[in-house]
Amino acid sequence: MTAKELVERFYQSDGFRNKEVMQEFLDDDLEFHWHSTKGFLKMDKTDLMELSKELNRSYTSSRVAFSHILEEGNSVTVRFAYFVTPIETPTEEQILAYFITIWEVADGKLFRGYQMSQLD
Template sequence: MGIKSKEIVENFYTSLFKGEEGVLDNYLHPNVNLTWYGTTGLKKLDFNEILNLRDDMAKNFEELKAEVEKLVEEDHQIAIQFTYHVKTIENPDEEMPLAHFMAIWELKDKKLFKGVQISQLGEEIDESPWS
């Protein structure tokens, strides 16, 4: 049995910064389009812009990992809620939340094709909102 759509979305966010060779090729469609509403405003990103963002973040953080809270699929659209936690170069012993995200993706050829993402700067939360 092949990889499921929800697994593709989750694996993209959880493996994005682990230094795997060709990770973007594995998950992103060559014509990917991500609309991102963030604290710095609206961004529209294509494949190369997502690659550049990933490379910039990898230079700035010792470690970055995604903690997935919710993953839902309906009518060929996958929604994910997660938080990126980071360890900075200045303080590699302390992990802190970087940002909270909600994203909805459509896949094409089993790759992320069209996405909308919303993020907010991270803050500590005591428990899962889904508890």
């Protein structure tokens, strides 16, 4: 599987809300650097697993709509909108935020991530 295929599968499998998917795709030594509209976060695998639990509690479903997926060697850049359905309004999907993420893949896992996001 190419790095691009790995990243696509991660996002298409609802990885953000699924702890088992996170476990499968994320390297144990993962580092994730996230610049958001609320500040900078440096996260590890445990932190992302906790975020996954929070997202699963808050939203009944989610999906990613890619606008760009670029691969160079073992790095993949994705640009996407993240849609969610809040538990409070289970019939109303909304855009949570827009993201651009650069993933470094090593040994078939997501090893390093560099992300910028903006709330809708």
